[in-house]
Amino acid sequence: MNLETLNYKISSRATILLGRESVSKVDGAVIELVKNTYDADALMCFICFDIKNDCIYILDNGTGMTRETIENYWMLIGTDNKRSEYQSKRNRIKSGEKGIGRFALDRLGSKCEMYTKNKASQGLIYWETDWRNFEQTGKTLDQVKAKLGYLNERLESVIPRELLIDIQEINEKGILDEFISNDTGTLLKISGLRDRWTTKEINNITNSMGFLIPPSEQRDYVICIKKSPEDDCLIIENDISDEYDYKITAEFDGEKFIVELDRNEFDLNKIPSEVFELGHFKEYPYRYEDFKRKKIKFDFTVPELMNTEQDEHINLVKEIGQFKFNYIFMKLALTEDSKETFFYKEISKKRKLWLNSHGGIKIYRDHFLVRPYGDPNTDAYDWLGLDARRANNPAAISHPSGNWHVRNRQGQGTLLISRMTNSCILDKSSREGIIENEHFSVFKIVIKNILAVFEKDRAHIGKGMKDYYDIINKRETTKQEGKEIANKFLDEKIEKDGESASPPNQEEVKKLAKTVQYLEEEREELISEIKLLRSLATNGLITTSIVHDLKGINARLVNRVDSLQYVIKNDIENMISRHLNDLGKDDTFLKSWITVITNQIKKDKRKRLKKDLYQTIQDIIDVMEPILAQKQINVEFNLDEKQVHKRIFVADFESIIYNLIINSIEAFERTKLSVRKIVISLETDEDFTIHYNDNGCGLGEKFKNPYDIFKFGATSKYDKDGEQIGTGLGMYIVASTAREYNAQYIITEINNGFGLDIKFPL
Structure with a gap:
């Protein structure tokens, strides 16, 4: 048998689909093109939105391109030249490496015209392509052509007049004097825009540009934006705040961590000398001379910082590679941590405004932003989970445990990594974010442990200050x-x-x-503290009561995406609808559970506020509705036409309602009823009364005295061997919370379900 060889072909349309999938968002497309200017050693990138004329201009004064560069790299899809030639003449590590960034042009508009000049070029090169040609049916990639020619002109002559005027003004101000003096660079004109550009979209792009380059690098690279040809030119800057309470500088060389703390929070002139006579302040680094020096340096080995001796974990940290981390902490008010005197320096009112626009911890790979980490408009604003950690342990700075934790909104951080030294931290192919692999998970723990060095330092000082406060106030x-x-x-x-x-x-x-x-x-x-503990206990009980449902969703989390992709690919319409319905149900259920868990630990829920009791209970039931629907439980909610306002802790009423519902859920699980029903009625006479009933299994004969159910540790849940498996917390929390409001609780039914009246005096 004679075998012949065949060549693979690629459809021109497939190339476009690949590109648009990789650069799916319009702001991501603009950023990809700005990255290219940075990689080309530009000192300035100029963006002009000429929406009236349906085009966008992007101009830079970088090295430009030769014909060979255009043919061999620019027009080679998936080129890896930046992988091998990763360093520019200005010693910049090039941020691109997948060779698909030029598809950002197609994402923005149907046509692109490029003027580019390199020192080695014979003249100014003009390149033009119409991306609609790639969409023609039946064409392969090699059949799609771009136009190229030479112009006997300088780059300056093809730059729109409005841009030239601004460039000249920038040169006159001395910001950069090299923009057009070398006559090298690239001008892109993108027309046939695919999106409807409004002032809001342009403002969003403008705001995001300030963070593309770390503040320390912005003196070597400037981004300018004109929102329209008639508007003034904006020089984008990432403001650096000179005001801070703590500054943390950390560096990992692959073997050890060097962490430096710069204390700027406490006014040494205000601190009495007696403070430094306390035991808390007699040893390094808390002595008077240490405070006076301000900066404290620590060296940690990997086992010391990570608090582990496991070789596997230590090696994972070392494999992350070298990186730098800079962080500044700013409290937002002098009274937000504690009522004690801490001898703080005065703070400005501008802090909150600055943190609102600059806060969060951002990642920069080779001095270019990795989106969306630290972006306040995305879920990745708190990608380290600092607020969740704080919520789980909301200790004050002066708490004896020393377990104070910083909030995400109280700081701004810059994390510097590189494709050369951090090869285990991989970008997603979508250009948005980092692959959540094992190394990235460990990396997040490393950053939190570095922050813990500062947190422990501040907490130690806070505890000492509180001791002093207690002494002087006797x-x-x-x-x-x-x-x-x-x-x-x-x-x-x-x-x-x-x-x-x-x-x-x-x-x-x-x-x-x-x-x-x-x-x-x-x-x-x-x-x-009791209210917080009640809320946390209730959270645990809720999760326990629906753990079977959560396990079921967990088992489907990954497979459901594969299944949906399969039915979409094979165009199985009825299955697509079914899969989407299942996704919707699961997500609604998870959202309800997460809402319940996160709402309970909100600080305002533990403040006594005047509330409409009817509306409060209605809101509590509404939040639980998806969970009840998943459990096939129908809630009948009845109320009279009255209104009652009372100063309450919302968390208390959540604890009561949630724990009653949890007990009902567990009662329904023990009985195989086809109809599961809970009736909650609100009535106001001399008292405000909550009437609660379910049609579950009731208490039965397990309790000779039904009111024993309210004792701590009392439970009706036992396994088949007679071993107690219930916590005995739910009804205890209901009773103890009711007693705080001098409320009566009266059991109305124990056999045909369970009934309870709770009467709150008005």
Whole structure:
């Protein structure tokens, strides 16, 4: 048998589809073209939106291109020249490497005209392509042509007049004097725009441009934007704030971490010398001389920073490669951490505005932004999960545990990586984000551990300051003396057998009043902590009650995408609809669960606010509705036509309703009822009453005294061997929360389901 060889062919249309898939968003397309100017060693990139004339201009003063470069690289799809020739003459590491960035032109418009001049070129090169030619049916890639020719002109002569005027003004200001002096660079004119450009879209692009280059690199590269030919030229700058409380500089050389803390938060002139006599401030790096020096340097090995001796984990960290991390912390108010005196420096009102536009931790690969990390308009704004970590452990700076954590909105960070030294941190092919592999997961832990060095330092100082505050205010001493005065007065009264005891003198009255004040403050702190613990316990109970559903969704998470892709590819219409419905149900269920979990730990839920009780309970039920629907539970919600406003902690009423519903869910799981029903009725007479009923299995004979269900640890859940598997927390939380409002709780049904009335006095 004779075998012949055949050549592969690629459809011209397939190339376009590949490109548009890789550069799917319009802002991403503009950024890809700006990246190309940076890679070309440009000192300036100039963008002009001429929407009236249906075109966009992008101009740079980089090295330009020769005919050979255009043929062998620019028009070679998937070229890897930037992978092998990765460093420019200005020692910039080129950010592109997949050879598909030029498809950003097609994403923006149907036609592109390019004027480019390189020192080695015979003259100014004109290149033109119509991307619609790639969409012609039946054509292969080699049948699509672009036009190229030489012009006997300077690059300056083809630049639109409006741009030239601005360039001349920039040169006169001395910002950059090399823009057109070398007569090299590239001008792109993109026409036949595919998108409807509004002022909002142009403003969004303008705002995002300020972060493309790290602040420290912007003196070597400037981006200018004209929102229209008539508008003034904007020089895009990423403002650097001179104001900060802490500055963290960290560097990893592949073997060890060098972390430097710059303390700028505390006013050394305000701190009394007695503070440094406390044990907290007698050792390095917390002595007076350490505060005066401001900067503290630490060296960590990988095991020390990561707190592990496991070789596998240590090697993963080392494989990440060298990187740098710069971070500044700014608290937003002098009172946001604690009421104690911390001898802070004064802060400006501009902090919040600056952090709103510049906050978050951004990643830069080879000095160019990796989107969308740190972008406040995306879910990746808090890509490290700092706010979730803070919510799980909301300790104040002065908490004895020393476990204070920074919020995402309190800082701005710059993380510098490189394709040369961090080859395990891989970009997604979509050009948006980094592949979530094992190395990137470890990388995130490394950054949080670096932040923990600063957090522990600040918490140590906060704890010491609180100790000093307690000493000078004699809190503990006053409390003890107050208790002794109270005991003395009570003992004296008993001894005199009911006769009038001698009243305390004025000094003793002051101490008693101070004692009451301190105890009241401690009581408020304990109440806040109890409410947080209740919320967290309720969160755990909710998750436990729906764990079977969550496991089912978890098993489908990856496979559902593959299945949907298969039915779409094979155009199976009825299955597409079915898969989309399943996706919608799962996502609605997950959203409801996440909303319940995250809402409960919000700080405002633990503040006593005046609320409409009817609306509050309605909102609580609405949030749970998708979870109840998943469990095939119907909720009947009845209310009279009255309104009741009362100062409450919303978290308390959430704890009551959620725990009642959780118990009903578990009761329904133990009975195979075809109809699952919960009835919640609200009634106001002399009291505000919540009537709650379900048609589950009830308490049955498990409790001789039904009210034992409200005791801590009491449960009706046992396994087949008679071992207790319930937590005994749910109804205990209901009862203890009700008691805080002097509410009565009356069991109305225990056999044919479960019924409970809770009466709140008005």
